[in-house]
Amino acid sequence: MAARISYDDVEVGTELPVQSFPVTRATLVRYAGASGDFNPIHWNEKFAKEVGLPDVIAHGMFTMAEAARVVTDWTGDPGALVEYGVRFTKPVVVPNDDEGAVIEVGGKVAAKDDEARTVRVDLLVRSAGQKVLGMSRAVVRLA
Amino acid sequence: MALDQSFVGRTYPATEPYEVGREKIREFADAIGDANPVYTDPEAAKALGHPDVIAPPTFVFAITFRAAGQVVQDPQLGLDYDRVVHGDQKFAYTRPVRAGDRLTVTSTIETIKSMAGNDVVTVRGEVHDETGEHVVTAHTMLVARATEEA
Numbered sequence A: 001m002a003a004r005i006s007y008d009d010v011e012v013g014t015e016l017p018v019q020s021f022p023v024t025r026a027t028l029v030r031y032a033g034a035s036g037d038f039n040p041i042h043w044n045e046k047f048a049k050e051v052g053l054p055d056v057i058a059h060g061m062f063t064m065a066e067a068a069r070v071v072t073d074w075t076g077d078p079g080a081l082v083e084y085g086v087r088f089t090k091p092v093v094v095p096n097d098d099e100g101a102v103i104e105v106g107g108k109v110a111a112k113d114d115e116a117r118t119v120r121v122d123l124l125v126r127s128a129g130q131k132v133l134g135m136s137r138a139v140v141r142l143a
Numbered sequence B: 001m002a003l004d005q006s007f008v009g010r011t012y013p014a015t016e017p018y019e020v021g022r023e024k025i026r027e028f029a030d031a032i033g034d035a036n037p038v039y040t041d042p043e044a045a046k047a048l049g050h051p052d053v054i055a056p057p058t059f060v061f062a063i064t065f066r067a068a069g070q071v072v073q074d075p076q077l078g079l080d081y082d083r084v085v086h087g088d089q090k091f092a093y094t095r096p097v098r099a100g101d102r103l104t105v106t107s108t109i110e111t112i113k114s115m116a117g118n119d120v121v122t123v124r125g126e127v128h129d130e131t132g133e134h135v136v137t138a139h140t141m142l143v144a145r146a147t148e149e150a
Helices: A025-035 A045-050 A060-075 B022-031 B042-047 B061-072
Strands: A015-023 A081-088 A101-113 A118-127 A130-141 B084-093 B102-115 B118-128 B134-144
Touching: A015 A025, A015 A060, A025 A060, A025 B022, A060 A081, A060 A101, A060 A118, A060 A130, A060 B084, A081 A118, A101 A130, B061 B102, B061 B118, B061 B134
Parallel strands: none
Antiparallel strands: A015 A101, A081 A130, A081 B084, A101 A118, A118 A130, B084 B134, B102 B118, B118 B134
């Protein structure tokens, strides 16, 4: 797979471009349909509050998908991804207003593997000033 | 009540093949707002060495999670599904999922733990294509939260 970034051009500490991803209720309805995850906590405010949530929350897998884009946009080829993992630590709360929520994602190269020509990118994923994913790491094979 | 440790290592039968379609990939890429042409344009995918459009990295979760339902709903295991939340998720890729794949998933219970009254189960879903080649393995940690009275 042909990543656009060359392994030799990347150092531990190299930062990936930060991106922001807006999320509204409409985003979640659309993601529910595309992913097949129709859990009402992602679209029904009454239900979400009944089970103790502050409001409707984004699908964890939606947040995981957005966070990956910082890596796949950087390498150009999503097929260069070797490993990707996250921990769902805090929900992304999505209010029913015109703005919704924003997921902010930054990434930094944390380790290099000379033999495999892969790098590990540690991602920082936040919404409303709080970290929403923990242990968010991607390993990518570079050119 | 803690779950039975003897379920660790239990493997469930492989699922029926899921056929990955170009339009389903397009729908998913649209839903996550990702305009990378490798998901929608076969020529762009070929330019990167892929035989057809590929799916975004987390696309396969819809398939592996459905397969994990065998575990979650196994009455013998007795996980309280109404209290289950997604704790963490990992993928290890041999290659990206692509249009035309016919994928089967074999689910195995990897670990069972009890933490602060919560039941924590990790399910490994191994995804293979129609030729039997490995595509991706998904590790899904599910947490069944303790009941209030416990």
